[in-house]
Amino acid sequence: MKDKNMLMIPGPTPVPAQVLQAMAKHPIGHRSGDYSKIQEEVSANLKWLHQTAQDVQMLTVSGTGAMEAGIINFLSRGDRVLVGCNGKFGERWGEVAEAYGLNVERITAEWGKPLDPAAFQEKLAADTEKQIKAVILTHSETSTAVLNDLETINKAVKEHGEALIMVDAVTSMGAISVPIDEWGLDVVASGSQKGFMIPPGLGFVAVSEKAWKAYETANLPRYYLDLGKYRKATAKHTTPFTPPVNLVFGLQVALQMMREEGLEAIFARHQRLTQGTRAAVKALGLSPFAPDDCASPAVTAVLPTGIEAEAIRSTLRNKFDIAMAGGQDHLKGKIFRIGHLGFVCERDILAAIAALEATLQQLGYEGATPGAGVAAAAAVFVG
Ligand SMILES: *Cc1c(COP(=O)(O)O)cnc(C)c1O
Numbered sequence: 368m369k370d371k372n373m374l375m376i377p378g379p380t381p382v383p384a385q386v387l388q389a390m391a392k393h394p395i396g397h398r399s400g401d402y403s404k405i406q407e408e409v410s411a412n413l414k415w416l417h418q419t420a421q422d423v424q425m426l427t428v429s430g431t432g433a434m435e436a437g438i439i440n441f442l443s444r445g446d447r448v449l450v451g452c453n454g455k456f457g458e459r460w461g462e463v464a465e466a467y468g469l470n471v472e473r474i475t476a477e478w479g480k481p482l483d484p485a486a487f488q489e490k491l492a493a494d495t496e497k498q499i500k501a502v503i504l505t506h507s508e509t510s511t512a513v514l515n516d517l518e519t520i521n522k523a524v525k526e527h528g529e530a531l532i533m534v535d536a537v538t539s540m541g542a543i544s545v546p547i548d549e550w551g552l553d554v555v556a557s558g559s560q561k562g563f564m565i566p567p568g569l570g571f572v573a574v575s576e577k578a579w580k581a582y583e584t585a586n587l588p589r590y591y592l593d594l595g596k597y598r599k600a601t602a603k604h605t606t607p608f609t610p611p612v613n614l615v616f617g618l619q620v621a622l623q624m625m626r627e628e629g630l631e632a633i634f635a636r637h638q639r640l641t642q643g644t645r646a647a648v649k650a651l652g653l654s655p656f657a658p659d660d661c662a663s664p665a666v667t668a669v670l671p672t673g674i675e676a677e678a679i680r681s682t683l684r685n686k687f688d689i690a691m692a693g694g695q696d697h698l699k700g701k702i703f704r705i706g707h708l709g710f711v712c713e714r715d716i717l718a719a720i721a722a723l724e725a726t727l728q729q730l731g732y733e734g735a736t737p738g739a740g741v742a743a744a745a746a747v748f749v750g
Pocket of ligand 1: 377378429430431432456505507508509510535537538558561
């Protein structure tokens with residue numbers, strides 16, 4: 368049916384009508400007082416969301432642009448960095464770092480498993496000459512739906528004392544607590560089309576005082592993504608280059624909605640959505656790809672047995688207008704992923720699970736009792 372598309376992918380995520388309406392206006396001049404007022408409010412709310420007293424820098428980029436800004440502003444050619452790789456986005460960190468001539472050492476884990484904090488701890492403890500300049504990792508690894516243990520890995524970085532910690536929080540920001548100042552995270556990157564409830568096009572980078580010190584001596588080439596330019600402008604409630612003003616209108620409203628809901632309530636909602644989805648998947652005889660104790664709060668990857676992941680996705684799309692994501696790289700065709708990030712409520716999960724059950728029925732899957740998935744999700748939501 369036309370205009371009934373339901374986005375259940377881990378980005379872009381659904382956008383509230385209020386946000387869409389806020390964006391459907393003529394742009395205003397970005398050097399105007401009216402724009403500065405909006406940016407001042409947005410800046411304050413970004414700090415609140417990021418749990419930091421530092422200004423959060425806003426760039427016109429996708430999430431990868433925010434990651435690249437993190438690499439090029441605080442490191443120098445040949446710097447030794449540890450990169451956590453247990454999925455597509457961890458590998459992307461490694462690729463960006465290598466593209467800029469950094470000396471990358473990967474700490475890997477099998478896709479679907481979390482990074483082992485002890486592996487970081489060992490490398491960092493052995494580095495008595497303090498050559499490791501940064502530890503770089505993905506918090507919520509969207510490709511496998513695994514949440515890495517950022518808190519424990521960060522403790523090892525703090526014991527080292529020298530290295531910066533750089534985090535891809537693209538699908539954890541706005542889904543689970545990322546207490547930037549409390550933990551002392553140095554560079555935290557995220558993107559608008561994930562937990563922010565607005566369309567793609569904005570990237571965000573939070574930067575610690577320690578990282579700003581590293582900025583002074585970092586020597587990689589930078590221009591458009593030179594965060595020093597943004598820092599100066601943000602302090603004056605403006606931007607170095609033309610921002611996507613209509614997206615910022617949307618961001619203003621989305622952040623107001625988030626403040627109204629409250630951080631704790633937002634995190635608790637994502638927790639319930641995750642638990643409900645996982646309970647339903649298990650009740651249907653399908654396996655969540657990530658273990659329970661490291662489940663992403665933004666997305667659930669499902670490993671179906673005796674039934675094709677891509678057949679499930681195409682039936683959901685064609686018959687029920689529901690978009691779920693497929694697997695990436697070697698997981699293509701093996702898993703499918705249910706996004707539950709941002710503007711998603713319990714009703715959306717119940718609807719998606721009911722449609723998934725009907726899909727399984729249509730495809731002749733006999734591993735589940737009809738209704739079992741919805742009942743399991745409902746038990747989480749009303750329990
Ligand atoms: C979506 C995503 C990104 C950014 O991807 P873009 O396509 O550049 O926006 C980065 N990291 C993770 C974990 C993501 O989920």
